[in-house]
Amino acid sequence: MDYKELIERNPSVLGGKPIIKGTRISVELIIRKLGDGYSISEILENYPHLTTEQVKAALQYAADVIAFEETITT
Template identity: 55%
Template sequence: MDWQTHITLDPNILVGKPIIKGTRLAVEFIIDLLAQGWSIEEILRNYPGITHEQIQACLSYASANLKAEKVYSLPA
């Protein structure tokens, strides 16, 4: 899944947080709903302006960013 087709970052919308294109729904909001146990069907029913592919893009965005995360130790 190419998340960049569905996710954008704009400093003028939600202080630059990643959002679903064409909405003001932040990726973190969708991820939080899933983490709280919402099903994809529940999200689609409550937010009819988004698609299944956009929800998948949120997950792909989160996955890509977690894979890129690195932790470095500082010398003592």
């Protein structure tokens, strides 16, 4: 799966934060829910128009952002 097919940035939606295409659900929201202990199943129950693939795409997107993050040491 290529998350680029499922994630977009649209300046007119949520200030350009990365979102699931066609929704107003941000990658950040999904990552925070998972970090708070929600399972993918629970996220899908709360947001029934999402798919497992979209949730996984959010994780892949976040991993890529971190992977290419520049580390600055002081």
